[in-house]
Amino acid sequence: MFKQCKLINIIISKYLAVNGTTGEGKSLTKEERKEVVEQWIKVSKKRILDVTIILTQLNICSHNYYILESVAKKLIFTRFCFTDALVHHFAEIAKSAPKLPFIYYHLPIMTGVELNMEDFSYRAQKEIPNFGGVKFSSKDLPDMIGVVFSGVNVLFGCDEQFVGGIAMGAHGGVGSLYNFMPKVYHKMLALIKQGSLPEAREEQMKGQRLCRVMYKYGNLQGGNVAALKQIMSYMGVEMGPPRSPMRECTKEEKEKFKNELKAIGFFEWI
Numbered sequence: 001m002f003k004q005c006k007l008i009n010i011i012i013s014k015y016l017a018v019n020g021t022t023g024e025g026k027s028l029t030k031e032e033r034k035e036v037v038e039q040w041i042k043v044s045k046k047r048i049l050d051v052t053i054i055l056t057q058l059n060i061c062s063h064n065y066y067i068l069e070s071v072a073k074k075l076i077f078t079r080f081c082f083t084d085a086l087v088h089h090f091a092e093i094a095k096s097a098p099k100l101p102f103i104y105y106h107l108p109i110m111t112g113v114e115l116n117m118e119d120f121s122y123r124a125q126k127e128i129p130n131f132g133g134v135k136f137s138s139k140d141l142p143d144m145i146g147v148v149f150s151g152v153n154v155l156f157g158c159d160e161q162f163v164g165g166i167a168m169g170a171h172g173g174v175g176s177l178y179n180f181m182p183k184v185y186h187k188m189l190a191l192i193k194q195g196s197l198p199e200a201r202e203e204q205m206k207g208q209r210l211c212r213v214m215y216k217y218g219n220l221q222g223g224n225v226a227a228l229k230q231i232m233s234y235m236g237v238e239m240g241p242p243r244s245p246m247r248e249c250t251k252e253e254k255e256k257f258k259n260e261l262k263a264i265g266f267f268e269w270i
Ligand SMILES: CC(=O)N[C@H](C=O)[C@@H](O)[C@H](O)[C@H](O)CO
Pocket: 021, 022, 107, 109, 110, 137, 157, 158, 159, 160, 174, 175, 176, 177, 211, 224
């Protein structure tokens, strides 16, 4: 973890989000999640400005882990079909840490919750006093711009579409690719902000090239997170095996995967 923290930090990231999809938060026990958070807070001292805890796929909140964990018992396995239900449910949870911003994690690909986020944002601002914004991991940019104009913070989560997300008003990003190629994304952001779109696209294309190789091995391994962990090991940070039903690469796959990353130039970008 220390190595990972140093790696992320050396390449200029100042914020962390832990126990999310990439961190396999949902495959960990409550004790494991707690340990991960505590360790991250310990190793990231002075290096990282804030650690955001991803409690479930549906919501994010900073720091107030213990309180939130107890409320988490109330989480039910359901697919929210009405904005009302979503707002009421998370109003209860957000109340447990009233001084911290509550960020809704919109990740329809995992949660199946396809509700309109602009509507949700307006409702949430009325009913959740500490509503801070949305981590937006859907490719529905028209919906995203609606959230931006509703006046809350939007952190974009589709790394393969970052240029589009920022162009449509996202304030920043939280993504798995930032674990190993944050330089590319920082550069991309700077280029968009200075209006150099052709150059920004070049950086976005690097993300796309990486994703294509990653998806290929992710499919073999039963999930992208397993492929992400493999990429981290090429950077000298061993993450350990992924949890079932994902699997590690075979020796042969490891070799091929690395060669394909070399072929797209990955090791020159990082
Ligand atoms: C489902 C998932 O894990 N999404 C991540 C964060 O939101 C992204 O960072 C993706 O891993 C990335 O965009 C590649 O598809």
